[in-house]
Amino acid sequence: MTTSTDEFQxxxxxxAVTELSRLPGIGRRTALRxxxxxxxxxxxxxxxxxxxxxALRRDIRYCSVCHNISETDICPICASPAxxxxxxxxxxxxxxxxSIERTGQFRGLYHVLGGVIxxxxxxxxxxxxxxxxxxxxxxxxxxEIILGxxxxxxxxxxxxxxxxxxxxxxxxxxxxxxxRGMAVGNDLEYTxxxxxxxxxxxxxxxxxxxxx
Amino acid sequence: MTTSTDEFQxxxxxxAVTELSRLPGIGRRTALRxxxxxxxxxxxxxxxxxxxxxALRRDIRYCSVCHNISETDICPICASPAxxxxxxxxxxxxxxxxSIERTGQFRGLYHVLGGVIxxxxxxxxxxxxxxxxxxxxxxxxxxEIILGxxxxxxxxxxxxxxxxxxxxxxxxxxxxxxxRGMAVGNDLEYTxxxxxxxxxxxxxxxxxxxxx
Numbered sequence: 001m002t003t004s005t006d007e008f009q010x011x012x013x014x015x016a017v018t019e020l021s022r023l024p025g026i027g028r029r030t031a032l033r034x035x036x037x038x039x040x041x042x043x044x045x046x047x048x049x050x051x052x053x054x055a056l057r058r059d060i061r062y063c064s065v066c067h068n069i070s071e072t073d074i075c076p077i078c079a080s081p082a083x084x085x086x087x088x089x090x091x092x093x094x095x096x097x098x099s100i101e102r103t104g105q106f107r108g109l110y111h112v113l114g115g116v117i118x119x120x121x122x123x124x125x126x127x128x129x130x131x132x133x134x135x136x137x138x139x140x141x142x143x144e145i146i147l148g149x150x151x152x153x154x155x156x157x158x159x160x161x162x163x164x165x166x167x168x169x170x171x172x173x174x175x176x177x178x179x180r181g182m183a184v185g186n187d188l189e190y191t192x193x194x195x196x197x198x199x200x201x202x203x204x205x206x207x208x209x210x211x212x
Numbered sequence: 213m214t215t216s217t218d219e220f221q222x223x224x225x226x227x228a229v230t231e232l233s234r235l236p237g238i239g240r241r242t243a244l245r246x247x248x249x250x251x252x253x254x255x256x257x258x259x260x261x262x263x264x265x266x267a268l269r270r271d272i273r274y275c276s277v278c279h280n281i282s283e284t285d286i287c288p289i290c291a292s293p294a295x296x297x298x299x300x301x302x303x304x305x306x307x308x309x310x311s312i313e314r315t316g317q318f319r320g321l322y323h324v325l326g327g328v329i330x331x332x333x334x335x336x337x338x339x340x341x342x343x344x345x346x347x348x349x350x351x352x353x354x355x356e357i358i359l360g361x362x363x364x365x366x367x368x369x370x371x372x373x374x375x376x377x378x379x380x381x382x383x384x385x386x387x388x389x390x391x392r393g394m395a396v397g398n399d400l401e402y403t404x405x406x407x408x409x410x411x412x413x414x415x416x417x418x419x420x421x422x423x424x
Contacts, residue, residue, distance in 0.1 A: 009288065009306075010272055013272060016268040019260050033236065037236050038235075046270070049231040050262035054262035056227075056251065057259075094248060
């Protein structure tokens with residue numbers, strides 16, 4: 001068996017493969033395929049990719065208010081005068097902010113927790129941005145908190161924890177959560193019984209569906 | 213619908229996602245996942261990856277003899293006094309050189325064609341390193357050419373084309389090809405009939421299997 005440097009014929013190729021294979025979901029075979037592809041591209045293309053990766057990590061920060069990614073101290077959403085400052089949607093990650101923004105249905109602000117409470121994974125409330133959320137609502141500007149977390153055991157636990165914390169600081173604040181029900185376009189036949197049960201309990205007026 | 217810059221909250225993130233998604237097999241969703249992963253890593257890690265990509269493309273060249281990747285004009289295999297210069301294995305790609313080197317069964321030199329003849333994909337013989345192979349054998353140092361191409365229609369066409377060319381220049385040269393047969397570890401039941409037919413026609417002496 002030859003050593004891995006011999007295998008790649010080139011320390012530069014081996015280094016690139018090693019670095020690429022540290023990315024999630026990319027094994028050494030895929031990393032080699034990507035590296036050989038880059039070898040066939042123009043130098044400009046490789047530089048654009050390499051520089052974009054460095055700039056991404058070096059120049060992106062987190063918003064000091066909502067902890068979303070930002071290139072400035074306060075992110076564009078928190079800084080926008082067009083957003084409704086009385087509603088804060090609490091989400092797990094930056095990716096969730098993007099998902100909700102894509103719907104075009106929400107004009108309030110966000111609060112990114114950085115995860116959900118998960119004793120199994122060793123994630124406790126103090127590792128999340130929960131205290132900063134409580135500080136944020138203490139001012140009284142926020143009238144409603146929407147809990148936009150995953151419909152999982154960990155998500156529900158985190159919702160309940162935040163609900164207790166928030167109610168302790170400001171009992172008048174409205175705390176809501178995302179509707180649970182059948183996914184739009186899904187067959188009833190293939191909807192699981194727990195979701196279906198929730199859909200029945202939380203049924204909405206049919207007339208509301210066309211006045212929305 | 214918001215624009216994609218709005219969607220990503222950051223032009224830097226969008227740029228990184230765009231560049232990553234130009235890699236083969238990486239869509240925008242995967243690119244976003246990789247970019248968000250890089251955001252959580254140390255700056256050193258992002259720099260190591262970015263610099264490795266640039267160095268790979270900038271500093272790796274192709275061997276002027278065999279067209280394998282190299283960091284010098286002549287690759288380490290062609291330059292090695294330990295290799296048998298009388299045997300040249302003709303392969304399609306750099307990746308195939310790696311595969312054969314991993315077997316540890318070949319001590320000759322290589323010649324990387326850069327593809328196979330494929331009229332369907334518009335790849336003609338003049339786009340491949342076939343003329344340079346013919347030049348290489350003209351010196352008389354090479355006694356045997358091993359055609360190490362894929363067992364496909366395009367591979368077989370290319371083998372035949374090279375065989376004709378080589379025989380025209382030097383009729384004394386031995387031209388061999390990789391053995392076709394059952395993959396080691398495979399069940400006979402699941403071997404296709406064409407491969408099985410070849411395995412019967414090209415059967416080898418059992419006593420050879422333990423004298424190799």
